[in-house]
Amino acid sequence: MLWLFDETKNSDSSLLLCLDCFTSLLRQWVSRFGSWKVPLALTGACVEFTLGGLIWIVFRNDGHPQKSVSIGNGNALDNLIRLIVYAGCGIVGMVAAASAWITSFVRQRALRLRTRR
Numbered sequence: 001m002l003w004l005f006d007e008t009k010n011s012d013s014s015l016l017l018c019l020d021c022f023t024s025l026l027r028q029w030v031s032r033f034g035s036w037k038v039p040l041a042l043t044g045a046c047v048e049f050t051l052g053g054l055i056w057i058v059f060r061n062d063g064h065p066q067k068s069v070s071i072g073n074g075n076a077l078d079n080l081i082r083l084i085v086y087a088g089c090g091i092v093g094m095v096a097a098a099s100a101w102i103t104s105f106v107r108q109r110a111l112r113l114r115t116r117r
Contacts, residue, residue, distance in 0.1 A: 030036050
């Protein structure tokens with residue numbers, strides 16, 4: 001590190017030294033706090049969707065949309081889709097309720113611990 005300062009003293013590249021310092025601090029901050037996980041997850045999701053879209057384009061027969069296939073008992077399929085949607089909403093609701101209950105429980109416990117001290 002000190003060698004860098006000695007070298008920049010002889011040249012006029014103080015802007016490069018400041019840029020190097022800034023990038024080093026940014027790299028340390030990002031790697032330490034784990035804030036790189038969200039952009040990495042978003043990038044991975046975009047890659048997945050892009051690859052899925054490209055596969056859809058490759059495996060289509062022609063450039064035109066496919067005609068819909070008639071299903072003998074469409075009512076049963078509608079009921080299955082409704083069941084899946086209702087079950088998914090129920091699961092999301094239960095997770096939200098459990099999360100709210102745990103948050104409330106932890107707050108009350110922390111409050112009781114503070115009043116004991």
